[in-house]
Amino acid sequence: MKDFIFQNPTKVVFGKGKISKLGSEVKKVANKVLIVYGRGSIKDNGVYDMVTNSLKSSNVDWVELPGVKPNPILSKVYDGIELARKEGIDAVVAIGGGSVIDTSKTIAAGYHYKGDIWDAFTGKYKVEKSLAIFVVLTISATGSEMNGGAVITNEKTRQKYSFWATTSYPKLSVLDPSAQFSLPKIQTANGAADAIAHVLELYFDNTPNTLILDEISEGIIRTVMNSTEILLRNPNDYDARANLIWSATLALNGINGTGRSGGDWSSHAIEHSLSALYDIAHGSGLSIIFPAWMEYVRHEDVEKFARFSRKIFEIGDVDDEKAALEGIKRLKKWYKDIGLPVTLHDANIPFDGIERVVENAAMRTPFGRLKRLEPNDVRKILELCA
Numbered sequence: 556m557k558d559f560i561f562q563n564p565t566k567v568v569f570g571k572g573k574i575s576k577l578g579s580e581v582k583k584v585a586n587k588v589l590i591v592y593g594r595g596s597i598k599d600n601g602v603y604d605m606v607t608n609s610l611k612s613s614n615v616d617w618v619e620l621p622g623v624k625p626n627p628i629l630s631k632v633y634d635g636i637e638l639a640r641k642e643g644i645d646a647v648v649a650i651g652g653g654s655v656i657d658t659s660k661t662i663a664a665g666y667h668y669k670g671d672i673w674d675a676f677t678g679k680y681k682v683e684k685s686l687a688i689f690v691v692l693t694i695s696a697t698g699s700e701m702n703g704g705a706v707i708t709n710e711k712t713r714q715k716y717s718f719w720a721t722t723s724y725p726k727l728s729v730l731d732p733s734a735q736f737s738l739p740k741i742q743t744a745n746g747a748a749d750a751i752a753h754v755l756e757l758y759f760d761n762t763p764n765t766l767i768l769d770e771i772s773e774g775i776i777r778t779v780m781n782s783t784e785i786l787l788r789n790p791n792d793y794d795a796r797a798n799l800i801w802s803a804t805l806a807l808n809g810i811n812g813t814g815r816s817g818g819d820w821s822s823h824a825i826e827h828s829l830s831a832l833y834d835i836a837h838g839s840g841l842s843i844i845f846p847a848w849m850e851y852v853r854h855e856d857v858e859k860f861a862r863f864s865r866k867i868f869e870i871g872d873v874d875d876e877k878a879a880l881e882g883i884k885r886l887k888k889w890y891k892d893i894g895l896p897v898t899l900h901d902a903n904i905p906f907d908g909i910e911r912v913v914e915n916a917a918m919r920t921p922f923g924r925l926k927r928l929e930p931n932d933v934r935k936i937l938e939l940c941a
Contacts (some may be wrong), residue, residue, distance in 0.1 A: 556765050556814035563809050564721075565701045569730045569801070571793070574605040574691055575893040577648070578579055578613030580727045584687045585645035591635060592650040593623045597693060600737040606650055606691055618642045620662075624836065626830050627654040629709045630895060635662035636672065639686070646687040649725075652694025652746070653837075657705035661721045663688050664705075673709060675718040682720035688833060690728040693735060695800040696746030697754060698807030702729040708831050713915060715831035730804070734798040740787050743799075744893040745838025747783040750766050750803035752841040756818040756862070757811050759849075760924045761856055773812055773866040779803045780867075783893060785880060821923035822848045825933055828915035842895040846887040847939035852926045853879045864911045899940050909937045 562934060568576050581588060581839045587599050590606070597603040610617055639647070639662055649659035663686040665672030690700045699705065703723040708715040735743075758772045766941045782799035805811060808815035825848070826840040861875035864882025873881070887897050896902040899909075917930040926932070 556630070556768070557762060557816065559813045561809060561813050562723065563701060565725050565761050565808075566727045567701065567730060567804070571731055571733045573729050573731050574602065574734065575609050575684070577606060577691060577727070577729055577892040578609035578611070580613055580645060581610065581615050581648065581689055582613040584726070587642065587644050587645065588646045588648045588689070589620055589639045589642070589644045589659075589662065590617050590634065590648045591620045591623060591655055591662065593621070593655055595621065600693075600734070602650060602691065604692060606648065610648075617648070623655045623658045623880075625649065625654050626708050626834055627658045627706075628928075629707055629711075631660055632661045632665065632672065632707060632788050635659075636665040639666050644686070646689060646726075648689045650690070650691045650693060651695030652692065653699045653706075653749075656688075656690055656692075656699040656725070657696070657707060659688055659690075660685070660699070660703075660705040660708055661718075662686075664718075664720065664723060667689060676707060676709075676714075676716035676873045681735065681847060682722060682850065683719060685722040686721065688723065688725040690725045691734070692730050692800070694726060694738060694742055694746055695735065695803040696749040698750070698804055700725060700730065701804050701808035704807075704868060706827070708797060713831050714918065715827035730800050732793055732800055735796055735800065736791045738790065740790065741836075743783060743786050743790070744895050746803060746834045747779050747799070747893065748797075748838035748845075748890060748895055750779050750806045752822060752838075752845050753806040754811060755817050755845065755849075755863075756820050756823060758860060759852075759856065760816045760819045761859075762814070762816045765814060768811065768814055769866075771805075773863075775802045775806055775811065775912070776867055779806075787893060812816075816924060819924045821852075821926075821928050824919060824922045825912070825916055825936065828912045829904070832911055832915060833902070833908070835902055835904070839896050839902060842897055843899060843940050844936070845935050846883050846890070846897065849883045849886075850880070850930070850939055851936050852923075853883070855926045857935065860940070871916075899937070906941050909941075912937055
């Protein structure tokens with residue numbers, strides 16, 4: 556395990572009815588905020604009213620930016636920055652999941668920047684100042700509620716890139732499990748795949764002697780799988796929802812990455828190209844890509860892949876190679892069992908579209924830590940997804 560410094564500045568308020576605490580926390584730093592949300596489900600399930608009533612009670616004014624879509628786009632960020640500057644807002648309140656939070660983080664970072672905030676995604680600008688960000692989480696998947704990362708798609712260039720900044724950690728995130736009771740089952744399933752992928756990107760980064768981290772990783776994965784299975788039968792199971800929410804947060808709030816080498820992130824890089832071109836849900840893209848990546852690179856650390864298989868799926872007394880392959884097979888089956896695609900065909904992505912994805916990914920290759928991937932490696936992984 557490597558040396559590390561760990562600090563996470565986000566305050567988390569967790570539990571039923573805790574959205575009422577938002578207004579008093581926002582008032583400490585802001586008098587007027589930009590509320591960012593998606594396509595309106597928060598008005599159907601009552602979350603919007605809870606948020607605005609809390610802001611009203613603390614004399615916080617607001618303006619709204621609705622309409623954030625899954626795989627959030629840069630043009631919506633530009634709209635948000637323009638509105639925020641026009642209205643002179645002091646902070647951003649994200650009500651939603653990763654897409655809304657990442658849009659909010661980018662607006663908050665772009666508010667003070669005189670150039671094009673896309674520069675932060677291409678490495679031309681290092682974000683050093685942001686508006687305060689507050690989150691009311693309604694979909695658990697990305698862990699963005701407790702980290703400094705954001706992913707945005709530039710719809711003109713078909714580039715889906717990320718940035719990370721210490722100023723982009725939310726100041727406060729409210730996690731109320733009951734706010735996610737109304738989620739469609741497919742969104743719960745996609746969130747589970749995303750959380751598992753975050754854990755595995757760190758788990759398979761070839762850092763030796765990470766026993767405590769491996770135990771944390773495996774515990775998160777088992778909890779996500781168990782909770783998801785319960786929620787697909789009963790979406791209103793509070794305890795299962797609570798365990799899934801906190802597991803998804805822990806997957807990428809920094810704890811699981813301490814002492815490691817930074818993670819591999821090849822599967823995310825390939826999926827970002829896939830969803831930039833075909834607008835597939837991120838979790839569904841990962842359920843296709845990740846098992847194929849695992850199969851392709853397993854020989855780089857077959858003992859670790861075998862450990863994964865034994866700890867997660869209780870694979871019996873077989874050699875490491877057989878255990879590794881069986882674990883990958885069972886992960887793929889589990890994704891399919893919860894309703895996710897596991898092949899390009901399942902997601903209606905044509906096989907002849909592989910080259911488009913390879914060309915898109917090639918703008919950033921080589922990538923990966925366990926195995927450095929070149930365009931031909933990406934092609935072979937996508938062929939395993941057919």
